[in-house]
Every structure is written in C-alpha cells, then in structure tokens.
Amino acid sequence: MSQVLEALIRQVDQRQEELVQLASQLIRYKTPAPPARNTEEAQQFITQFLELHGFTVDQWEVYPGDPNVVGIKLGQASDQFKSLILNGHVDVAEVSADEPWDTSPFEPIVKDGVLIGRGASDMKGGLAGALFAIQLLDEAGIKLPGDLMFQSVIGEEVGEAGTLQCCKRGYQADFAVVVDTSDLHIQGQGGVITGWITVKSKKTFHDATRKNMIHAGGGILGASAIEKMMKLLQGLQELERHWAVMKSYPGFAPGTNTINPAVIEGGRHAAFIADECRLWITVHFYPNETYESVCRDIEEHLNRVAQADPWLRENPPQYEWGGSSMIEDRGEIFPSLEVDPNHPAVQLLGSAHETILGQSAVVDVSPSVTDGGWFGDAGIPAAIYGPGDLKNAHAVNEQVSIEQLVQFTKVMLKFIYEWGHTAK
Ligand SMILES: [Zn+2]
Numbered sequence: 001m002s003q004v005l006e007a008l009i010r011q012v013d014q015r016q017e018e019l020v021q022l023a024s025q026l027i028r029y030k031t032p033a034p035p036a037r038n039t040e041e042a043q044q045f046i047t048q049f050l051e052l053h054g055f056t057v058d059q060w061e062v063y064p065g066d067p068n069v070v071g072i073k074l075g076q077a078s079d080q081f082k083s084l085i086l087n088g089h090v091d092v093a094e095v096s097a098d099e100p101w102d103t104s105p106f107e108p109i110v111k112d113g114v115l116i117g118r119g120a121s122d123m124k125g126g127l128a129g130a131l132f133a134i135q136l137l138d139e140a141g142i143k144l145p146g147d148l149m150f151q152s153v154i155g156e157e158v159g160e161a162g163t164l165q166c167c168k169r170g171y172q173a174d175f176a177v178v179v180d181t182s183d184l185h186i187q188g189q190g191g192v193i194t195g196w197i198t199v200k201s202k203k204t205f206h207d208a209t210r211k212n213m214i215h216a217g218g219g220i221l222g223a224s225a226i227e228k229m230m231k232l233l234q235g236l237q238e239l240e241r242h243w244a245v246m247k248s249y250p251g252f253a254p255g256t257n258t259i260n261p262a263v264i265e266g267g268r269h270a271a272f273i274a275d276e277c278r279l280w281i282t283v284h285f286y287p288n289e290t291y292e293s294v295c296r297d298i299e300e301h302l303n304r305v306a307q308a309d310p311w312l313r314e315n316p317p318q319y320e321w322g323g324s325s326m327i328e329d330r331g332e333i334f335p336s337l338e339v340d341p342n343h344p345a346v347q348l349l350g351s352a353h354e355t356i357l358g359q360s361a362v363v364d365v366s367p368s369v370t371d372g373g374w375f376g377d378a379g380i381p382a383a384i385y386g387p388g389d390l391k392n393a394h395a396v397n398e399q400v401s402i403e404q405l406v407q408f409t410k411v412m413l414k415f416i417y418e419w420g421h422t423a424k
Helices: 003-014 016-028 040-052 120-139 162-168 207-214 225-246 291-307 310-314 344-357 372-377 402-420
Strands: 056-063 066-073 084-089 109-111 114-116 148-153 175-178 186-189 191-200 259-266 276-285 318-321 363-366 382-384 399-401
Touching (some): 003 016, 016 040, 040 056, 040 066, 040 120, 084 120, 114 120, 120 399, 148 162, 162 372, 225 259, 291 310
Parallel strands (some): 084 175, 186 363
Antiparallel strands (some): 191 276, 191 318
C-alpha cells in the first residue's frame, strides 16, 4: 500500500470521534419516510459538506421538501481513469410513537461500542463513512485522476427511487457502490415489483340478480368480481409454486421468489353484485430476472386462467405494474442487481476489504432490496457494500458497531483512491 494511503488509513483511527460525530449529525436530521418530505435540511448539510471538499453540487427537488443531491469532483484525467459513484439514501425507516426505544431515535448515543439511533445501520452510518473518506482524501490534498460522484438520494424507504432520478438525469460512471446496509458483504440483490390486478365487470347488477347468474336457466352472463378474483388468486399460487420448484439462485433459499397477495379491495355495497375487485401483489424475483419478464410471466399465466373461464374471457383481468411511490401512487419497483465477482471494481473492493479486515470479503446477495438495482437497470456495474446489518435496519434501538463503521471508512478510502487511479 502506498505511504499516502497508509497515513490516511491511520487517520481514520485517530479521528474516529469525528466520524462518529458526523454519523450522529446525520441521524439528528429527522428524515423518516413515511411521512417523507423532510430531507431538505439534511441534504443542505450534505451539499455544504461536499462543496467544502471541492465538489460541484447539483441539487434538485424530486418531491417538495425532498431534494436529491449529486456532488461531482472531476478527475485530473477523467477520460483516462475510472469514474465512481458513491450512492446512499438519506431517508430512514419510519418510527412509530409506541416503539420502545431506550433513547430518542433522533438523539443518537454511543454505548458499549455502538452508535444507536434511527438510520445508524440503514444508512446514515454508510453515508457518514463515505463522506468522511471523501473529507480525508480532500484534506490530504489528494486529487484523483478519475471522476468521483457522491449521490445522496431521497425516497428509498417508500419506493420513490431518488436513485432512478439520478440515472434519468444522466449521471453515470464506470462503477457504483451503494453504501447501504450489508454488514460489509459485497452484495447483489433480487428485485421487487408491486402490481395491481383488476377484475371488472362491464355491467353492474343488483344483488337480487345473483340467482340468474349462478343457477340453471338464469340466463345472465354475470359474475361477482370477488369470486372471479379467487380464480386468479389460485392461478397466482400455482405460478408461485412453479417458480419455487423451477427457479433458484445461489445465496437465496429456494422459494424466495414469492407472489404475495398483499391487499384486496372489492365490491361497492351489499345490495350489489361486486362489479370490481382489485388485488395488490408484491412480486419477489431473482437477480438474473428482470421486472419486465416476471410481469410478463404473470400476465401470460393469468390470461390463460381467464381464457378457461367463460365470464373472465369476456371480462379479462387488467394489470398495472410498479409505480413511483408507495405513498403517492401505491406502487414501487426495485430492479434486481447481479454482481459480477470478476469485475475489476468488485475485485478491487474485495482486496481493499481483505487488506483492512484481514479476511476475504464475502460476495453474496442481500435478502432485502436497495437502490442498487437502479444502477443495474441503467447498465452501470454496481454493488452494495455498507456497514450495519439488516437485523438492525428499521429496528427499535437501531445501531451500528463503531468498529465496523471505522473498517468501512478505511475500505472506502482505499477503494476510492485505488479505483480513481485505475486506467480506463
Ligand atoms: Zn437502506
């Protein structure tokens, strides 16, 4: 390791208190989502932090009160050296009033070597570590030849995909690290998409006509949309089982690819035959699948179920997939992310991990989902790598080990430095 880098890494130990202060400062900004629309101050802080350390910042409103922040530090030889995106979400999981925290969730404390507060694990710890690495590089006067970008995004906890907005705005790089909760594993992820399946009758009938649509000689081609939805539900279970039997992916327990019937809404009043029924489903799929392909699978399967039913044939199910927010339009997409263990950036990150921790990095899959999938979707190679574990994410007394936070910061320092010095 170069002497410059060694000295920098020593500084992380010496200035550990500053790192913990930075994480604590981020936790103090109350940014739970839901309700969301509360990240302006935190984002302002990050903007100033980045500007102080030589970044040019693009800040724009994704939703009122929820701006995205992208800081860019152009390299000394951008066209010849690798560029990097560091990405993290600034919103945190909601805290309900009855949660039995030992401390106030937004007044972080340090106790027995851990930092406790909402977002410590998911993921203000990760943001703080990455920012502190940036600070140390800047204070040492290091100018990377490759471009470095820092994205602090909103909305991840409610499917609002601030990261998608960054991709749509054209930000890209040779590699992206999403510093979300991964317990310092290098991770890909499966994907999630929500969808609404609607069964709707072309006509509305009075309750008294039921006998005419279900008994011999009744003569009305009509049906309860609720009862017909039961057929589709059964179809979904058949497909779910088929997927469980036929598909697998290393690192996932068989049958992780589920179709959850999460919410059902139907009927208008007891005096009517239910003329509409809507089912909200959550679909989990593997890293080597796309949300487009699983949605197509589901539609094809249910359309065949519908074809076998005389009424559904005339009143086929309708589908609405995904959405841009769980709180605005009741829908979300988290694309999957496959990590190529042989990608030079993954190799370099793995070797930085190994140097700092003295053991080889685990490359596996997150049992959860993060914004990492949006990079995969945009064709930007990426991996999830951050401090904290999922048992703490969203939990009461959420915490992160300070030792791990320090290790993460050191790995980031080494990785940012070395990737930024890697020729294209
Ligand atoms: Zn997260």
